[in-house]
Amino acid sequence: MSTPITRRQLVERGAAGLTLLSLPGLLAACGGSSGGGGGELADVLRFSNWPLYIDYDEKAKTHPTLDQFTAKTGIKVEYFEDINSNAEYFGKIQRPLSQGQSIDRDIIVLTDNERFLGLMIDKGWVEELDKDLIPNFTNLIDAQKSPPFDPDRKYSLPWQSGMTGIAWNEKITGPVTTVTQLFEDPKLKGKVTALNGMGDTPGLVMLDNGDDPSNVTDETWNAAVERIQSAVDSGQIRRFTGNDYAQPLSQGDLAAAIAWSGDIYQLLSSNPSLKWALPTKGGIIWTDNMIIPTGGSVPTASTYMNFVYDPKIAAQITAYVAYVPPVSGTQAVLQKSDPELAKSQLVFPSDEVLAKTHQYDSAALNNQDYIEQWQRVLGA
Amino acid sequence: MSFLHRHKGLTPYLLLLPGILWLALFFVAPLGFLGYQSLQSGTFDTGYTFDWAFSNYWNAISDYHEQFVRSFVYAGIATILALLVSYPLVYWIAFRAGRWKNVFLILIVAPLFVTYLVRTLAWLNILADEGPVVGFLRDIHVLGPDGRLLATSVAVVAGITYNFLPFMALPVYVSLEQIDARLLEAAEDLYASKRQAFLHVTLPLSAPGIVAGTLLTFIPAAGDFINAQLLGTPRQYMVGNVIQSKFLDVLDYPSAAALSFILMALILVGLLAYARAVGTERLTG
Numbered sequence: 045m046s047t048p049i050t051r052r053q054l055v056e057r058g059a060a061g062l063t064l065l066s067l068p069g070l071l072a073a074c075g076g077s078s079g080g081g082g083g084e085l086a087d088v089l090r091f092s093n094w095p096l097y098i099d100y101d102e103k104a105k106t107h108p109t110l111d112q113f114t115a116k117t118g119i120k121v122e123y124f125e126d127i128n129s130n131a132e133y134f135g136k137i138q139r140p141l142s143q144g145q146s147i148d149r150d151i152i153v154l155t156d157n158e159r160f161l162g163l164m165i166d167k168g169w170v171e172e173l174d175k176d177l178i179p180n181f182t183n184l185i186d187a188q189k190s191p192p193f194d195p196d197r198k199y200s201l202p203w204q205s206g207m208t209g210i211a212w213n214e215k216i217t218g219p220v221t222t223v224t225q226l227f228e229d230p231k232l233k234g235k236v237t238a239l240n241g242m243g244d245t246p247g248l249v250m251l252d253n254g255d256d257p258s259n260v261t262d263e264t265w266n267a268a269v270e271r272i273q274s275a276v277d278s279g280q281i282r283r284f285t286g287n288d289y290a291q292p293l294s295q296g297d298l299a300a301a302i303a304w305s306g307d308i309y310q311l312l313s314s315n316p317s318l319k320w321a322l323p324t325k326g327g328i329i330w331t332d333n334m335i336i337p338t339g340g341s342v343p344t345a346s347t348y349m350n351f352v353y354d355p356k357i358a359a360q361i362t363a364y365v366a367y368v369p370p371v372s373g374t375q376a377v378l379q380k381s382d383p384e385l386a387k388s389q390l391v392f393p394s395d396e397v398l399a400k401t402h403q404y405d406s407a408a409l410n411n412q413d414y415i416e417q418w419q420r421v422l423g424a
Numbered sequence: 425m426s427f428l429h430r431h432k433g434l435t436p437y438l439l440l441l442p443g444i445l446w447l448a449l450f451f452v453a454p455l456g457f458l459g460y461q462s463l464q465s466g467t468f469d470t471g472y473t474f475d476w477a478f479s480n481y482w483n484a485i486s487d488y489h490e491q492f493v494r495s496f497v498y499a500g501i502a503t504i505l506a507l508l509v510s511y512p513l514v515y516w517i518a519f520r521a522g523r524w525k526n527v528f529l530i531l532i533v534a535p536l537f538v539t540y541l542v543r544t545l546a547w548l549n550i551l552a553d554e555g556p557v558v559g560f561l562r563d564i565h566v567l568g569p570d571g572r573l574l575a576t577s578v579a580v581v582a583g584i585t586y587n588f589l590p591f592m593a594l595p596v597y598v599s600l601e602q603i604d605a606r607l608l609e610a611a612e613d614l615y616a617s618k619r620q621a622f623l624h625v626t627l628p629l630s631a632p633g634i635v636a637g638t639l640l641t642f643i644p645a646a647g648d649f650i651n652a653q654l655l656g657t658p659r660q661y662m663v664g665n666v667i668q669s670k671f672l673d674v675l676d677y678p679s680a681a682a683l684s685f686i687l688m689a690l691i692l693v694g695l696l697a698y699a700r701a702v703g704t705e706r707l708t709g
Contacts, residue, residue: 129672131672131673132672134672135671135672163468163469166469234570234572234575235553276657276658282574282575282657283575283656283657283658284658288654291548292548292552292574295549295552295554296553296554297552297553297554297572297574410469412467412469412674415673415674416674416676419669419670419673419674421658422658422669423657423658423659423661423665
């Protein structure tokens with residue numbers, strides 16, 4: 045924002061700006077395009093993330109690991125908690141990116157069980173990571189080394205992972221551990237919500253149907269959607285949510301909900317009657333990934349990624365966010381500093397639990413027919 | 425100065441210039457772009473091309489007429505409710521509140537100091553299944569023991585009514601406040617009863633406020649999607665929810681643009697019919 049556009053740029057854009065269509069482009073250009081995908085380390089790292097998704101010191105009102113990063117490298121961090129939904133954030137950035145403009149961010153974090161992360165990579169709207177600057181890359185856990193949307197991890201690195209399962213409020217109902225129970229038990233009628241993500245709810249239902257959510261076919265997709273639709277029609281499912289199921293579940297308007305592991309861990313401290321479990325037939329595992337959007341500073345972003353892949357740093361973040369860390373060695377560090385957390389199955393799922401989790405098919409996420417059918421189930 | 429002296433006729437246009445430029449840049453240009461987009465076809469992956477795809481419009485109407493109808497029904501009910509609630513309220517403030525007028529007006533406007541989203545989220549608590557409102561309605565058997573308000577049309581309409589109430593109340597207040605009290609005295613001198621004085625003097629004089637309030641309430645309410653999303657279920661979704669999902673989730677920009685244009689056109693037609701029915705002089709006061 046501080047860099048005024050040069051006279052030459054202004055003339056060039058002015059000529060283009062004569063046509064009505066590029067007016068939005070001209071306006072966006074006024075936002076400045078500093079930074080640039082260049083090869084030099086910048087003074088400032090511009091980092092967009094989800095709210096409450098990094099360690100935070102309530103008293104000092106600081107993010108300790110970000111301060112440690114600045115102390116170590118001299119790079120200041122502008123930290124933005126401006127991603128509330130993959131779809132909305134993508135909607136905001138897609139226009140400048142499609143016109144080859146920078147969005148003034150060096151790192152953004154998007155989820156792999158929605159279509160937008162894969163879309164960013166397919167469209168070429170990301171910069172390649174500089175692996176030479178990320179020696180800690182070796183700490184990436186094996187399960188995350190080769191995801192379908194980025195098989196060689198050229199463009200993305202995991203930030204945190206989480207599991208999709210079923211949460212219930214013990215004051216209202218006994219354990220709810222299968223999708224069948226959630227969708228069909230008359231005692232839960234109208235007191236159930238499901239997540240609006242395509243990878244979450246259809247994924248869980250496929251597992252319950254005995255199908256494989258990591259390899260979706262028309263047949264398994266239709267079977268899942270029909271089941272969800274009939275649970276909507278019967279009034280069993282009250283509505284579809286993002287993470288706004290948390291409050292009604294906590295206050296007892298809901299008996300049970302399809303829910304994310306980390307949300308429930310964070311709510312447990314204020315409401316011990318909340319329970320969360322992977323359904324007996326399995327659950328979904330998803331990962332939020334850091335990427336460098338076009339125009340972001342590759343060395344600066346890579347330096348930061350290397351920093352958070354140090355298990356000592358990762359452990360500080362995990363201790364606060366309580367999601368599943370992708371950095372091996374994190375549990376060992378936490379066993380000393382926070383043994384309670386190090387034992388939690390929600391944060392460090394055992395191999396037995398992990399064997400029951402499945403990644404959702406990333407190709408199915410971008411299937412236009414599925415997307416439209418799913419939006420219809422959601423009511424729009 | 426001398427330039428303006430020589431071209432006196434230009435002055436009004438120069439005065440209009442900032443406003444026209446503003447509207448051209450921030451209203452006409454985006455609207456033109458949206459119109460252009462609504463006639464494109466293709467997908468996000470392959471890119472959209474402009475080919476006069478009027479089918480976007482027909483498809484939007486045939487697929488989503490239900491949500492269009494629902495939007496107008498909800499907005500209509502909410503507008504009427506807002507009028508019924510706010511008219512007696514601001515009448516009392518304008519004629520009876522005396523020196524406390526400003527305090528009460530601030531109380532009406534105060535909710536607007538809080539973001540729209542937070543206000544709507546508050547209704548999640550107010551209407552909660554185990555909350556006081558539902559509890560009371562169950563006690564008096566308006567709701568059955570398992571009855572609820574959240575996730576019903578009632579909750580959505582109530583949310584819309586609440587959120588747009590100030591936009592109804594303020595214009596009505598202004599028109600009531602401007603009424604010359606001597607006219608009411610004159611009516612009484614001519615042996616009008618209180619009721620007749622109200623019907624023949626106060627009500628007609630406050631009509632411009634009612635018309636302005638209805639428009640300010642109905643138009644944004646018809647395009648609202650927050651209330652349906654948070655307080656309703658998929659069965660309560662309005663056309664705003666469809667547009668949001670087309671834009672953000674499906675990435676089908678042409679359909680979203682076509683839906684927006686249809687909504688705009690329907691509102692405009694409704695507006696013209698309304699203006700016809702009440703007479704344009706009432707619209708402008």
